[in-house]
Amino acid sequence: MKIKSADFVMSNSNVTNCPKDHLPEYAFIGRSNVGKSSLINMLTQRKGLAKTSGRPGKTQLINHFKINENWFLVDLPGYGYARVSKKDKKTFQKYITDYFLERLQLVCAFVLIDIRHEPQKVDLEFMEWMGENQIPFCIIFTKADKLRPKAIENHVNDYINKLLEGIWEEAPIYFITSSTSGIGQEELLNYIDGLNEGFFKETL
Numbered sequence: 001m002k003i004k005s006a007d008f009v010m011s012n013s014n015v016t017n018c019p020k021d022h023l024p025e026y027a028f029i030g031r032s033n034v035g036k037s038s039l040i041n042m043l044t045q046r047k048g049l050a051k052t053s054g055r056p057g058k059t060q061l062i063n064h065f066k067i068n069e070n071w072f073l074v075d076l077p078g079y080g081y082a083r084v085s086k087k088d089k090k091t092f093q094k095y096i097t098d099y100f101l102e103r104l105q106l107v108c109a110f111v112l113i114d115i116r117h118e119p120q121k122v123d124l125e126f127m128e129w130m131g132e133n134q135i136p137f138c139i140i141f142t143k144a145d146k147l148r149p150k151a152i153e154n155h156v157n158d159y160i161n162k163l164l165e166g167i168w169e170e171a172p173i174y175f176i177t178s179s180t181s182g183i184g185q186e187e188l189l190n191y192i193d194g195l196n197e198g199f200f201k202e203t204l
């Protein structure tokens with residue numbers, strides 16, 4: 001897929017205010033600093049589309065971008081636990097869970113993981129929550145330029161094995177990317193292109 005246009009549409013903190021267009025939508029989410037803004041800019045080839053590094057105000061919003069006039073890329077806030085009851089039960093921020101539970105146009109979410117890090121509890125629990133709620137997602141490993149090819153292979157295998165030791169019977173689809181080198185860009189855009197085709201066929 002070639003990116004012909006990438007336009008900021010709106011930011012808001014409530015799924016009910018998201019754009020009403022019936023277009024396929026893809027959400028990008030991960031812990032802060034995982035490289036999400038850099039990846040979005042790399043994918044869309046627009047340097048300043050998503051704001052990189054430390055814009056605290058903007059990070060708590062659901063940000064919609066319209067790509068090629070026919071799909072939405074959604075930049076979601078970094079996730080973390082929110083305490084919801086006296087018993088100290090933890091869940092993820094409500095506007096994030098509401099978004100996933102209510103946004104019917106969502107075709108696939110991309111959960112970003114820094115390829116250098118050991119599996120973190122919050123990421124594993126978030127993916128578990130997605131699975132329990134039947135939200136389709138893929139993993140995007142970021143910052144692959146920081147490791148040599150053999151180490152990339154080892155880290156990815158370790159990560160996937162960790163998922164399979166847990167609740168997963170099947171490994172999720174994953175992509176290996178680097179915003180610095182552009183690794184993974186074409187593969188990811190082609191994947192979205194294929195899903196878009198399916199979306200439009202179904203809605204014909």
Ligand code: GDP
Binds near residue numbers: 038054
């Ligand atoms: P966000 O908080 O998830 O949006 O992360 P940013 O995109 O702001 O990136 C966080 C930090 O990681 C910044 O210092 C980026 O320059 C760096 N970074 C992001 N992606 C890459 C990458 O692919 N390779 C390298 N080497 N650094 C990256």
